[in-house]
Amino acid sequence: MIYNNIKIELRNGVISDISPSEGKIVLIIDEQIHIFEEASLSFGFIDSHLHFFGIGEVALMPNFQTCNSESEMIDLLKSQPFYRGDWLVGFGWNQENLPDAKFPTKDLFDNAFPDTPIFLRRIDGHSALINSAAARILGINDQSVFDRTGFIHKNEAGVFTGLLIDGAMTSVLDKIPLYSPEQIYKILDYSQNLLLNLGITEVVDMDFNPLLFQFFKKYDEDGKFIIKIHSFIQAQDDYWLKINDLPYKGNNWNIIGIKLYMDGAIGSRSAALLEEYSDDPNNFGLLLLDKTSLSNKISQAFSRNLQVAIHSIGDRATKIILETINTYPNEIILPIRIEHSQIIDQYDYHFFNNPNIIASVQPIHYVSDTINGMAQKRLGTLRVDNAYPWKSLLINGSTMVAGSDAPIESPNPFFGIDALINSARHSELVSINQAIASYIDIPYKLLHNTLPSLNIGSSPNIVILDSSFKNTKSIANTKVLAVIINGILIKI
Numbered sequence: 001m002i003y004n005n006i007k008i009e010l011r012n013g014v015i016s017d018i019s020p021s022e023g024k025i026v027l028i029i030d031e032q033i034h035i036f037e038e039a040s041l042s043f044g045f046i047d048s049h050l051h052f053f054g055i056g057e058v059a060l061m062p063n064f065q066t067c068n069s070e071s072e073m074i075d076l077l078k079s080q081p082f083y084r085g086d087w088l089v090g091f092g093w094n095q096e097n098l099p100d101a102k103f104p105t106k107d108l109f110d111n112a113f114p115d116t117p118i119f120l121r122r123i124d125g126h127s128a129l130i131n132s133a134a135a136r137i138l139g140i141n142d143q144s145v146f147d148r149t150g151f152i153h154k155n156e157a158g159v160f161t162g163l164l165i166d167g168a169m170t171s172v173l174d175k176i177p178l179y180s181p182e183q184i185y186k187i188l189d190y191s192q193n194l195l196l197n198l199g200i201t202e203v204v205d206m207d208f209n210p211l212l213f214q215f216f217k218k219y220d221e222d223g224k225f226i227i228k229i230h231s232f233i234q235a236q237d238d239y240w241l242k243i244n245d246l247p248y249k250g251n252n253w254n255i256i257g258i259k260l261y262m263d264g265a266i267g268s269r270s271a272a273l274l275e276e277y278s279d280d281p282n283n284f285g286l287l288l289l290d291k292t293s294l295s296n297k298i299s300q301a302f303s304r305n306l307q308v309a310i311h312s313i314g315d316r317a318t319k320i321i322l323e324t325i326n327t328y329p330n331e332i333i334l335p336i337r338i339e340h341s342q343i344i345d346q347y348d349y350h351f352f353n354n355p356n357i358i359a360s361v362q363p364i365h366y367v368s369d370t371i372n373g374m375a376q377k378r379l380g381t382l383r384v385d386n387a388y389p390w391k392s393l394l395i396n397g398s399t400m401v402a403g404s405d406a407p408i409e410s411p412n413p414f415f416g417i418d419a420l421i422n423s424a425r426h427s428e429l430v431s432i433n434q435a436i437a438s439y440i441d442i443p444y445k446l447l448h449n450t451l452p453s454l455n456i457g458s459s460p461n462i463v464i465l466d467s468s469f470k471n472t473k474s475i476a477n478t479k480v481l482a483v484i485i486n487g488i489l490i491k492i
């Protein structure tokens with residue numbers, strides 16, 4: 001719901017009066033009058049899939065997105081060193097920007113950093129470059145093998161080049177020292193400020209790292225979380241079972257569920273498909289869980305009163321989740337979220353007409369995946385036309401919530417709304433009201449069992465926007481003029 005002509009008076013964080021106001025938004029906060037012309041007022045935005053810690057983490061480390069050579073990467077690493085323990089870390093390189101689109105190798109980095117271990121993640125977060133100092137610590141050599149979810153890259157001579165891919169990368173993450181407490185709190189500050197400035201007042205935080213538990217808890221107990229955070233804890237392995245306090249309920253930070261991975265991603269051809277990749281015959285992608293282990297993990301979560309969020313990009317992965325849910329021996333008592341919901345067999349759409357099956361979509365992925373033709377190459381144009389099926393999901397009665405997957409994408413909710421309503425050549429667009437609902441009303445209902453409302457006596461989350469939304473083509477440029485959380489003015 002967007003309001004264009006409204007006057008709201010707040011006293012001590014509580015609405016004391018609401019009345020119409022011709023052509024403008026008027027806010028009176030403890031006698032201070034703020035008038036906004038050509039503006040609108042809405043409830044705070046809810047991002048239903050992001051990585052809260054990752055946002056600040058990635059922003060504070062060197063970002064190689066604009067580097068066009070390995071030596072530029074090395075210069076940046078030297079001029080903006082960011083340490084995790086005694087390791088140098090960085091993010092955002094893309095071989096497409098390097099000479100001949102060749103993947104970087106550890107050689108130049110070994111010369112520059114002979115003794116300091118480095119760990120530099122690729123832009124999509126699915127692979128990382130390490131140097132020889134890091135390989136020594138991790139015990140990785142030319143002979144190393146990983147399970148089928150990951151591998152190391154070797155040259156023609158069989159020599160490890162420094163690249164860790166998918167499971168090989170994630171399996172070493174817990175061997176890199178954790179940040180210092182000061183760094184962790186600085187990262188949390190950064191993530192929160194960035195989101196607040198975009199009008200986001202509540203988030204669903206995916207892949208919460210159990211090692212950060214005590215830091216989030218302290219930050220929350222110190223009253224530092226202003227926005228509300230609902231975390232889903234990493235649960236692909238069983239480490240989370242050691243945490244006794246689940247579900248965790250703090251002031252503004254909660255752990256409400258577990259996060260699983262059913263498959264990989266389209267870019268690395270690891271999303272599990274019903275038909276082979278168009279640019280890689282006989283490759284149907286990778287399933288990371290079978291039906292039995294998925295069913296067991298759902299039981300483990302439900303028995304602790306935790307929801308389940310499952311990363312599922314390909315149509316085969318989602319079909320197996322739906323089959324598992326449909327043959328699950330007990331009642332589905334809590335929401336099961338299909339994260340990404342990118343490619344779905346049309347015969348499976350009707351299963352989404354179930355209030356406990358949530359389609360969690362990241363509209364901006366459609367733009368990023370198709371703008372350079374990546375998705376078209378992997379899937380062929382016919383499958384892309386039917387993918388990212390936002391409209392079909394809604395027609396079939398789905399509870400659809402939207403998010404950004406930040407820091408992989410910008411967390412700006414207006415980019416997501418723009419993708420949902422304006423994406424070029426997409427037949428699955430939805431209306432502006434449906435788009436806004438997927439960022440406000442639907443997730444709010446899911447998290448609070450009620451809809452947001454403006455009532456005298458309430459302390460709402462409100463944002464003031466610089467657009468009247470009359471021209472929906474320019475919605476991506478919308479700016480946030482003010483943010484009020486629980487009736488308190490946070491930003492103006």
Ligand SMILES: [Zn+2]
Nearest residue numbers: 049050206405
């Ligand atoms: Zn994600």
